[in-house]
Amino acid sequence: MTADISPLTLRQRIRSGEHTTNTSGYAAGFVQCNLVILPKDWANEFLQFCQLNPKPCPIVGMASQPGDYMLPDLGEDLDIRSDISGYRIFENGEHKHSVTDIKDYWRDDLVSFLLGCSFSFEEPLIADGLDVRNVSQNLNVPMYRTNIDCRPAGRFSGKTVVSMRPFLAADAIRAIQICSRFPSVHGAPIHLGDPSLIGINNINQPDYGDAVTIKPNEMPVFWACGVTPQAVLEEAKPPLCITHEPGCMLVTDIPNSKLSIL
Amino acid sequence: MTADISPLTLRQRIRSGEHTTNTSGYAAGFVQCNLVILPKDWANEFLQFCQLNPKPCPIVGMASQPGDYMLPDLGEDLDIRSDISGYRIFENGEHKHSVTDIKDYWRDDLVSFLLGCSFSFEEPLIADGLDVRNVSQNLNVPMYRTNIDCRPAGRFSGKTVVSMRPFLAADAIRAIQICSRFPSVHGAPIHLGDPSLIGINNINQPDYGDAVTIKPNEMPVFWACGVTPQAVLEEAKPPLCITHEPGCMLVTDIPNSKLSIL
Structure with a gap:
């Protein structure tokens, strides 16, 4: 059952509060991602960091504009503010809050990065x-x-x-x-x-x-x-940074096989 | 000079006796092969052995008919009897002779196998x-x-x-x-x-x-x-088997890049 659930159904259950745990083993065959959200004035440097370090920081997708919270390239009706079961709020490099929804933290200058995951x-x-x-x-x-x-x-x-x-x-x-x-x-x-x-x-x-x-x-x-x-962000200490809770990934509509280059 | 020589020119020098040593470093970029020649009544079993063990015995080419000594698929004017600088004659699994030409040993029932080489x-x-x-x-x-x-x-x-x-x-x-x-x-x-x-x-x-x-x-x-x-052939002890001298490979007209599957 857990493996067979569609990514969209799983995201809807996460958004409604029905699914609250990690996502390992759910929606088998579809790409799950690490989340990093940064203010615009930190985002360009982070993008460059990912470009220089593609093995630890492989970008699967990112918001096309600061403030975008719908990510249609990654999934149908995908709202990055509510479709992950757990978020961590970091302030100046310190983990301050754990929440299940980041609508209260959302700002027009936030840029979302989705990074590949070993699943x-x-x-x-x-x-x-x-x-x-x-x-x-x-x-x-x-x-x-x-x-x-x-x-x-x-x-x-x-x-x-x-x-x-x-x-x-x-x-x-x-x-x-x-x-x-x-x-x-x-x-x-x-x-x-x-x-x-x-x-x-x-x-x-x-x-x-x-x-x-x-x-x-x-x-x-x-x-x-x-x-x-995450370790690098804790050192860099941006005033605000939002990540997923470990194990609580963004489940996308992208089949794993689409990431294969051969 | 050695790296730049064409495979055809190198084979002609080998055939004429002008080049008598090993082929490492010659005709860079072209496939060099191990040679195994067996009588027809041993060849089918050897072909099956290679098919079952493709990593140690990768077949790059073989004679299309017993008795064929010209191998046009592997190179222009390529005569397997004279275009290798050294041959070993094995009888009943024992290395009996080392020769620079096998025209005197050639028979209508001999089948030539060319196997890939780490070069x-x-x-x-x-x-x-x-x-x-x-x-x-x-x-x-x-x-x-x-x-x-x-x-x-x-x-x-x-x-x-x-x-x-x-x-x-x-x-x-x-x-x-x-x-x-x-x-x-x-x-x-x-x-x-x-x-x-x-x-x-x-x-x-x-x-x-x-x-x-x-x-x-x-x-x-x-x-x-x-x-x-070679080790397997020494154990199997066919009445006649002809191989190249170690390091004296058959230099073909096939670019190494042609063997790349990607």
Whole structure:
């Protein structure tokens, strides 16, 4: 049932308050997105930051004008102010409020960015028969701060955050092939093998999410992660920034397969 | 000069005895092939073996009829009996003779197979800026017997032989992407990381070729290797089998880029 629900029906249930939880496993086959909303005078620098760092910050869509809250390119009747089940309001880089609707915060100068999410590439990995551990263990994917610098843009700079999924070597090679077809949802992994080479000292203590089991003979495989822009935004401290609650994504009408370049 | 020579001119110099050495670095940009010649009553089983094991045994071309020695699909005026600088004659699985021309051995029942060679994928790796260690160290690529079974076909069976090139993780990921575009020259690697997982006990003692330097933080990356069919043929012991001398490949008129599927 949850997998079969249409994106539009799910968004309507979120808007009416009927669906209040995360969106993992809902509306299978459709792109889910990370949300970043910024005032216009911060938006251009953030757009440049995303352009320079497409692996952690792949833009799937953005509002065409400041103040636009309807996003027809991403979905039918899609209102970014109400169609996500949870929002975080950041003021000067601090998480101040968690709300289920941002109509009271909306302003004519706000620009919405929708960034790709790993749900879109986990689906073809699983369809290919690979064991995506955070899914099979029903855990949040483990995420780690690394020593890999993002390319800075204006007031935005910081280190890349990665997600990790363990695989046997042959499956890691297959995962690289599959994810290379999806550049707008983080694309190919950026590292595999020894975690210390990218500044991760304890693979069993992720900085975000849950630790997952790494079985004998498996190697950790690391993808650039959509948490990167959130960490960067907390450092840049814009006066206002609105994001989704982790796990509560924007569910679009775009089929995952549309993001495949091959 | 060596890189710029045309495949046809190089084959003519080989045929006339003017060029007697290996072909590495000659006629850059054109496909070079491994050779296997078998009597007709062994050829069908070998063809099936290649079909079942396309990564170690990728068929680039074969003679359309037993006895054919001109191979127009592979090159202009290409005579497989004289256009390779060195041949090995195997009788009952034993290397009996090394010759520079096989006209005296030719029979109406012989079938020629041309199999892809790693030269074709090393070229785009180098063009992309990767350090292919056996090339930069001017050594033969290190090759190892593994514990990975080939799929058997009739009298042909055995273990996969792999070649190894060391890379930093990010370069290994890039190499997987590039080589995935070349399925007819071994395609993507089949393993990376811990050599013992595929039965290699000492990475510094290859079974064929030369050991290369593995720098700090690099991991070994393993490709299925065209030596696999030679090892399998030595076990199967057909009464007659003719191969090229290692490094003395058939240089075809096919551009490497033609083998790219993308």
